[in-house]
Amino acid sequence: MIAESGRLLLVEDDLALGKMVDDFLTGHGFRVRWESNGLRALGLIDSENFDVLILDIGLPGMDGIQICRTVRDSFSGPIIMLTARGDEIDEVVCLEVGADDYIAKPVRPRALLARLKVHLRRGGVEVAPAESSRLEIDGLMIDPNSRTVRQRADSGVEKILNVTTAEFDLLMFLMQRAGEVVGRNEIYEHIQGIAYDGIDRSIDLRVSRLRKKLGDDPNNPKCIKSVRGVGYIFAVEL
Numbered sequence: 284m285i286a287e288s289g290r291l292l293l294v295e296d297d298l299a300l301g302k303m304v305d306d307f308l309t310g311h312g313f314r315v316r317w318e319s320n321g322l323r324a325l326g327l328i329d330s331e332n333f334d335v336l337i338l339d340i341g342l343p344g345m346d347g348i349q350i351c352r353t354v355r356d357s358f359s360g361p362i363i364m365l366t367a368r369g370d371e372i373d374e375v376v377c378l379e380v381g382a383d384d385y386i387a388k389p390v391r392p393r394a395l396l397a398r399l400k401v402h403l404r405r406g407g408v409e410v411a412p413a414e415s416s417r418l419e420i421d422g423l424m425i426d427p428n429s430r431t432v433r434q435r436a437d438s439g440v441e442k443i444l445n446v447t448t449a450e451f452d453l454l455m456f457l458m459q460r461a462g463e464v465v466g467r468n469e470i471y472e473h474i475q476g477i478a479y480d481g482i483d484r485s486i487d488l489r490v491s492r493l494r495k496k497l498g499d500d501p502n503n504p505k506c507i508k509s510v511r512g513v514g515y516i517f518a519v520e521l
């Protein structure tokens with residue numbers, strides 16, 4: 284049976300990691316349910332239909348190994364365990380209790396996504412792409428299907444802006460949240476797929492380049508404004 288999208292249960296008690304993986308996979312078309320307690324997770328697995336389980340090992344309530352052992356006979360989808368780095372014993376145990384795969388922490392979301400897709404495809408589950416529709420804000424048009432950015436001048440003349448893949452993703456993310464301050468860490472996680480280290484300036488550099496391409500004044504930007512110490516906002520009025 285082909286599901287409409289990947290219904291995924293993420294069981295992780297590390298709040299920062301859980302949120303990051305939840306946001307990342309949701310942004311890639313999964314319907315994510317995130318639970319931090321092992322016992323509650325077991326209840327969810329019994330009562331709801333998931334296509335895939337991602338289980339941390341050390342959890343309050345019931346650990347991931349026990350959950351896997353308990354549900355393995357009744358849950359037919361892939362089970363992926365998150366293991367502490369270099370913990371070979373855990374990795375062997377994961378496979379012994381019937382897990383399909385394990386990912387060592389620190390979790391790299393893009394690697395996790397790639398493995399998830401492989402396992403789900405094997406089970407006939409297609410992951411629907413994240414909802415994407417064309418946006419137009421104050422004469423700036425962005426189309427995720429053709430991945431083009433067009434700008435309409437006051438004269439009505441439209442021109443296509445030449446942006447890189449990373450610049451496109453950044454602009455799309457900001458335009459989807461227009462009028463809202465988006466944190467630098469959130470942008471970084473979305474674009475790079477890894478947690479922000481607080482140092483990397485690649486997002487700021489991309490914003491500078493985008494401003495130039497949009498014809499936005501770097502000293503007094505009207506389109507992508509900086510919010511000091513926080514991040515950026517795509518201003519609604521140009």
Ligand code: CA
Pocket residue numbers: 295296297339340341342
């Ligand atoms: Ca844990």
